[in-house]
Amino acid sequence: MPQPLSRTRRALTSIAALATMGLAFAAQAQAFTLSSPDFAANSTLPQRFEFKGFGCAGDNQSPALRWSGAPAGTQSYAVTVYDPDAPTGSGWWHWSVVNIPAGVAELRADAGAVGGAKLPTGASHVRIDYGVAAWGGACPPEGDAPHRYIFSVHALKVPRLDLPADATAALAGYMINANSLGKATLTARYGRPAAKGQQQ
Numbered sequence: 001m002p003q004p005l006s007r008t009r010r011a012l013t014s015i016a017a018l019a020t021m022g023l024a025f026a027a028q029a030q031a032f033t034l035s036s037p038d039f040a041a042n043s044t045l046p047q048r049f050e051f052k053g054f055g056c057a058g059d060n061q062s063p064a065l066r067w068s069g070a071p072a073g074t075q076s077y078a079v080t081v082y083d084p085d086a087p088t089g090s091g092w093w094h095w096s097v098v099n100i101p102a103g104v105a106e107l108r109a110d111a112g113a114v115g116g117a118k119l120p121t122g123a124s125h126v127r128i129d130y131g132v133a134a135w136g137g138a139c140p141p142e143g144d145a146p147h148r149y150i151f152s153v154h155a156l157k158v159p160r161l162d163l164p165a166d167a168t169a170a171l172a173g174y175m176i177n178a179n180s181l182g183k184a185t186l187t188a189r190y191g192r193p194a195a196k197g198q199q200q
Helices: 002-029 169-178
Strands: 033-035 065-068 076-083 090-102 147-156 180-189
Touching: 033 147, 033 180, 065 147, 065 169, 076 169, 090 169, 147 169
Parallel strands: none
Antiparallel strands: 033 065, 076 090, 076 147, 147 180
């Protein structure tokens, strides 16, 4: 009698372990992730993604982005880039793209060019804090500690966001969050050294 009971316990333990592994695998397979071939998470943004203007001299190009594992029911995507460390009291929106079709899983390098010609068909830019509807690169004040640039892809439950042509990034953000099924983020940092004569 003790031997069959031991076998039963071992079998139940094995079943429980397999079930746990299956749940963990399913959770991993369904994870919504965002990455870039141009920089790693928590690394420093390359200088070509810096803004060109306001004392900054980068190429003002947007990096390539790729995502996978979107939640079931996703009908479109939005992509945003936000600097919470900007000395404005409200952060700084560097990029806002809406109405990316559900079948799209990437934005190519320099998709943020003015005019939107490099965006996927149907997608469009929203006006950002530089006052343009395009990518606006990193341009933190000289001597600041490196700022965080939070890249986010948002999975939405609607095929399109109905936004006015002059919508701000804040209004777009409100509509994005109101229709969100989930989001994936990727953070990088960027700083500029203090100008000569300002260094201590």
